[in-house]
Amino acid sequence: MRKLLVVTAAISLSVTLPSIAQQTATTARIVSAADAFLASLDATQRKSVLYDFNDNEQRARWSNFPTGVVPRGGINFRQMSAPQREAAMKLLATVLSPMGLEKVEQIRQADDDFKANGSKRGPGGRGPNGPPPGNPNGQPPPFPGPGGPGGRGGRGGPGGGDLFGSDLYYISFLGKPSTTSPWMLQFGGHHLALNITIAGSKGVLTPTLTGAQPAAFQMNGKTVRPLGRESDKALALLQSLDEKQRKQAVLNYSVRDLVLGPGQDGKKIAPEGLKASEMNARQQAMLLELIAEWAGILNETSAATRMVEMKADLNETWFAWSGPITGEAGSNITAYYRIQGPHLVIEYAPQNDEPANHVHTIYRDPTNDYGRALTMQ
Amino acid sequence: MKPKSASLIAACILLCANPASAHRIDEYLQATILSLDADRVQASMRLIPGILVSPSVIAGIDGNGDGAFSENEKRAYAQRVLGDLSITIDGISVQPVLVSWSFPEPAQMREGLGEIHIEFTAKLPSGGRDRSLMLANHHLNRTSVYLVNALVPQDRSIQILAQRRNEQQSVYELDYRQAGAVDAGSRVSAWLSAIQFSSLFHLGMRHIAEGTDHLLFLLVLLLPAPLLVSGVRWGAPSGVRPSLLRILSIVTAFTIGHSITLSLAAFNAITVPSRLVEVLIAVSIFVSALHAFRPIFPGKEAWIAAFFGLIHGLAFAATLDRLGLGRWDRVAGILAFNLGIETMQLLVVTAILPSLMLLSRTHVYPLLRIGGAVFAGFASVGWMIQRLFQVETPVDAIVNAFARHALLIAVNLLVVSLVCRLLLTSRTQPTA
Numbered sequence: 001m002r003k004l005l006v007v008t009a010a011i012s013l014s015v016t017l018p019s020i021a022q023q024t025a026t027t028a029r030i031v032s033a034a035d036a037f038l039a040s041l042d043a044t045q046r047k048s049v050l051y052d053f054n055d056n057e058q059r060a061r062w063s064n065f066p067t068g069v070v071p072r073g074g075i076n077f078r079q080m081s082a083p084q085r086e087a088a089m090k091l092l093a094t095v096l097s098p099m100g101l102e103k104v105e106q107i108r109q110a111d112d113d114f115k116a117n118g119s120k121r122g123p124g125g126r127g128p129n130g131p132p133p134g135n136p137n138g139q140p141p142p143f144p145g146p147g148g149p150g151g152r153g154g155r156g157g158p159g160g161g162d163l164f165g166s167d168l169y170y171i172s173f174l175g176k177p178s179t180t181s182p183w184m185l186q187f188g189g190h191h192l193a194l195n196i197t198i199a200g201s202k203g204v205l206t207p208t209l210t211g212a213q214p215a216a217f218q219m220n221g222k223t224v225r226p227l228g229r230e231s232d233k234a235l236a237l238l239q240s241l242d243e244k245q246r247k248q249a250v251l252n253y254s255v256r257d258l259v260l261g262p263g264q265d266g267k268k269i270a271p272e273g274l275k276a277s278e279m280n281a282r283q284q285a286m287l288l289e290l291i292a293e294w295a296g297i298l299n300e301t302s303a304a305t306r307m308v309e310m311k312a313d314l315n316e317t318w319f320a321w322s323g324p325i326t327g328e329a330g331s332n333i334t335a336y337y338r339i340q341g342p343h344l345v346i347e348y349a350p351q352n353d354e355p356a357n358h359v360h361t362i363y364r365d366p367t368n369d370y371g372r373a374l375t376m377q
Numbered sequence: 378m379k380p381k382s383a384s385l386i387a388a389c390i391l392l393c394a395n396p397a398s399a400h401r402i403d404e405y406l407q408a409t410i411l412s413l414d415a416d417r418v419q420a421s422m423r424l425i426p427g428i429l430v431s432p433s434v435i436a437g438i439d440g441n442g443d444g445a446f447s448e449n450e451k452r453a454y455a456q457r458v459l460g461d462l463s464i465t466i467d468g469i470s471v472q473p474v475l476v477s478w479s480f481p482e483p484a485q486m487r488e489g490l491g492e493i494h495i496e497f498t499a500k501l502p503s504g505g506r507d508r509s510l511m512l513a514n515h516h517l518n519r520t521s522v523y524l525v526n527a528l529v530p531q532d533r534s535i536q537i538l539a540q541r542r543n544e545q546q547s548v549y550e551l552d553y554r555q556a557g558a559v560d561a562g563s564r565v566s567a568w569l570s571a572i573q574f575s576s577l578f579h580l581g582m583r584h585i586a587e588g589t590d591h592l593l594f595l596l597v598l599l600l601p602a603p604l605l606v607s608g609v610r611w612g613a614p615s616g617v618r619p620s621l622l623r624i625l626s627i628v629t630a631f632t633i634g635h636s637i638t639l640s641l642a643a644f645n646a647i648t649v650p651s652r653l654v655e656v657l658i659a660v661s662i663f664v665s666a667l668h669a670f671r672p673i674f675p676g677k678e679a680w681i682a683a684f685f686g687l688i689h690g691l692a693f694a695a696t697l698d699r700l701g702l703g704r705w706d707r708v709a710g711i712l713a714f715n716l717g718i719e720t721m722q723l724l725v726v727t728a729i730l731p732s733l734m735l736l737s738r739t740h741v742y743p744l745l746r747i748g749g750a751v752f753a754g755f756a757s758v759g760w761m762i763q764r765l766f767q768v769e770t771p772v773d774a775i776v777n778a779f780a781r782h783a784l785l786i787a788v789n790l791l792v793v794s795l796v797c798r799l800l801l802t803s804r805t806q807p808t809a
Binding site: 253256257 | 522
């Protein structure tokens with residue numbers, strides 16, 4: 001009996017210890033990359049990227065809007081020197097998975113493309129001159145005073161544009177990077193808000209917003225779709241459903257935007273659609289693969305932990321679709337979809353100005369937005 | 378993109394030197410999240426006018442056209458939005474009451490950015506178990522798109538059954554089940570399930586069925602119950618009625634006894650070391666075995682049953698204590714547990730009673746009575762040693778072997794008693 005206990009303990013330890021060790025090592029790498037970035041900043045810069053861990057205003061200061069419209073905290077790439085930018089990218093590469101980093105890069109590239117080419121099909125059909133500049137310091141007062149001279153139109157004109165662009169992405173910290181006590185790394189700008197809470201060996205990505213306009217564009221002769229797999233995988237899952245399943249999954253009303261977008265933290269709405277317990281093993285695997293497009297943005301160790309949770313919740317996870325059910329892989333869907341489980345909300349919401357080319361998505365854990373479940377003692 | 382006329386696009390080109398990207402353009406988004414309680418529904422609305430509709434929305438708010446939103450204008454607009462809602466519960470209309478509101482600056486709204494926030498609440502009259510809440514939003518229908526959702530209710534007695542909407546979500550129906558409020562029966566059943574009434578009831582039954590020491594005590598005490606005392610020995614059977622009455626009084630007394638201590642101990646009013654309780658239970662069996670052999674407290678069986686019932690109750694409490702129930706849940710828990718014990722006890726007594734009554738009228742009864750007494754006596758001594766000195770004895774194994782076949786033994790006993798009663802002459806003379 002005692003032998004059995006010893007053997008069991010040894011086995012369970014040898015299974016869990018390496019993974020704990022791996023997670024701890026990941027956190028240590030992230031903290032050292034964060035410290036290196038902070039060390040590269042001058043005192044003023046450092047002061048403006050560091051917030052108190054309990055600063056809930058900064059915690060919730062994120063949006064799908066351009067940074068010139070809704071200002072973010074921290075400092076952006078434009079305010080950094082080349083070595084500082086390099087250190088920031090190194091930090092992102094450590095926190096995120098290669099896939100996550102690529103997604104972030106493509107979202108930023110989409111912003112550059114929009115700045116250069118404007119919206120191709122949307123109302124307004126803006127030409128290359130595109131959006132008007134705000135004021136050049138990167139943090140313009142977003143709104144002119146009521147009845148301000150010339151109003152909106154008056155500020156228009158060709159130029160650099162301080163509303164968009166891959167250099168207008170901001171980095172900020174809540175709390176000091178630490179391997180033991182909790183802290184947050186925020187990175188975001190137009191169509192991007194990564195809210196990463198790190199508590200010891202654990203990393204949490206919720207809530208996170210991704211989006212893109214254009215959601216498909218040409219770069220160096222290749223088509224780039226920052227959120228292309230989110231579209232393709234969901235469509236494939238929908239098309240794998242049989243008649244009866246599809247009837248449950250497809251909602252008979254239109255959903256014109258994110259229900260739980262910015263500001264809607266911690267809300268748990270009544271789920272709808274098709275329950276994953278009604279899916280076959282292949283469809284369930286496809287659903288997990290789809291969820292991994294968000295969960296997998298974070299580094300492998302944190303993503304793996306999250307996916308274990310997603311797998312455990314599978315029977316209580318719902319998939320709902322609203323909009324056209326036809327489409328093909330490689331071109332973006334114009335339908336809305338939602339994945340919801342006990343610890344998950346994912347929404348994919350095409351925007352009505354140009355649905356196939358402008359999308360917002362949200363990724364949440366209503367029980368653990370900003371890692372509250374880990375950091376509240 | 379919705380079919381838009383060329384003129385609209387042209388208008389947009391003219392109006393929007395500003396980037397329309399990431400902004401609503403020609404829609405007024407009205408997003409509502411409902412939160413359902415037993416007696417009311419609360420709602421938070423976010424109203425977001427797109428660039429092209431914002432001038433008309435601004436004009437609608439800015440009553441005096443001075444370019445600013447005064448407090449009165451804000452409240453009036455929020456009130457107007459509520460006026461454009463129609464809310465019914467089970468077909469009966471209810472009035473929304475404004476709770477709070479906040480507005481962006483007009484300039485912000487002109488950019489297609491600002492969000493108007495309105496919170497309201499509506500009292501819901503009580504109704505049946507299955508209810509239907511309807512929310513129809515008629516505010517600026519022509520330019521609006523809607524989102525309506527319900528939060529998962531905090532109140533666990535409310536269960537959302539279905540949500541229905543029209544295509545635009547301007548009409549939303551929520552079917553839900555409400556246990557409680559009106560239906561006292563389902564509220565009680567919800568409560569009972571919350572405190573695990575049935576599982577505690579079963580635990581009580583199992584406890585007495587598997588707690589062979591409790592049963593042995595009771596059964597052995599019942600062995601001489603159908604008999605009269607003759608000097609220092611057990612004598613002829615008494616009448617059916619007095620026998621039944623005596624058995625009933627013994628079982629009732631035992632129940633009263635253990636109920637008292639179970640309740641007291643469950644509320645931590647008394648604490649007795651469990652080892653002592655276990656030893657005393659073994660002593661109680663020994664005493665009842667002695668009594669089955671020779672009457673030592675004739676006519677006072679009920680008192681003895683009540684007294685030892687007090688001790689057995691302490692042991693039941695220990696079981697209940699391990700479940701860690703809350704204070705008021707405990708009252709119901711004790712009730713459930715006790716009812717389980719009584720039910721099982723009654724089943725056992727009912728199963729064994731006919732055999733006792735029948736056999737007690739034959740010459741073989743002393744065999745059962747003395748055999749039972751000796752068995753119980755040995756078992757109790759074994760338990761005493763085991764519990765006092767914490768050593769293993771074969772008693773548990775032997776008693777459990779009997780207990781496992783309790784039903785078979787009871788049935789056999791009944792058959793034997795029937796046969797004996799039919800074949801053997803009834804005895805009227807006292808025997809040893």
